[in-house]
Amino acid sequence: MKKIFLMVAIIAIFSTKFSFAQTKSHEALNQVLSTYYDLKNALATDKNDSVAEKARVFITKIEAVPHQDLPETQHKVWIEQSTLIKAKAKELTVAKNIATQRKAFEGISNPMIKLVKTINFNSDIVYIQHCPMAKASWLNEKESIENPYYGKMMFECGSVTETLKAN
Known part of the structure; x- marks a missing residue:
């Protein structure tokens, strides 16, 4: 009986630890x-002056992911994918015009x-949207289109x- 209790306890501890790590x-x-949505929204509303700072925050959030879990x-x-994303996000931090920012955003x-x-x-619904003119797609938190490639x-x-359901 003690062995069964011990096995159940060990299984419970490991499953809780794994679940906590995955939640984190x-x-x-x-x-x-x-923060990706923040970047998308800045480009969609032609606020290219704030894109560099939003890209820096985005990079920080990417680097903070405990991906080992x-x-x-x-x-x-x-x-x-995070390697590709960080490279393009770094381009956003130094891009001087909105056209260059939008091209880098496509790479993100x-x-x-x-x-x-x-x-x-994703803890909420995510919409994958596509612009045939730009021949590019993006993620959106809203179903309504807000095109970051043409603003x-x-x-x-x-x-x-x-449409990706929340997980």
Whole structure:
């Protein structure tokens, strides 16, 4: 009887530890997603003067993710995609014009889409949207289109191509 109790206790401790670690990772990943939305919203509303600072915050959130807690396959995807994301986010911190910022943002959006689809960390619904004019996609927290690639010039250009349920 003592052995059974001990085994149950050990299993409970390890499953709680794993669950807590995964929750911590998902919270940090949701902060990354939130700062991504801040970048998207700045570009969609042509506020390129705030993009560099938002990109710095975004990089900080990416670096704060406790990715070691992710399962092996998700960890591998995180390493690959976060490297691409950080490189493009660094370009955003020094870009001088909105066209360059928007091009760098495209290089962030594609790996972010892959991360959200692979790791399934989003605590709210995420809309994957696509602009046929820019031939580019992005993530949005709202179903309504807010095009970061053309801003006010074509604010509502695009469509929802996929809806990812909250996890």
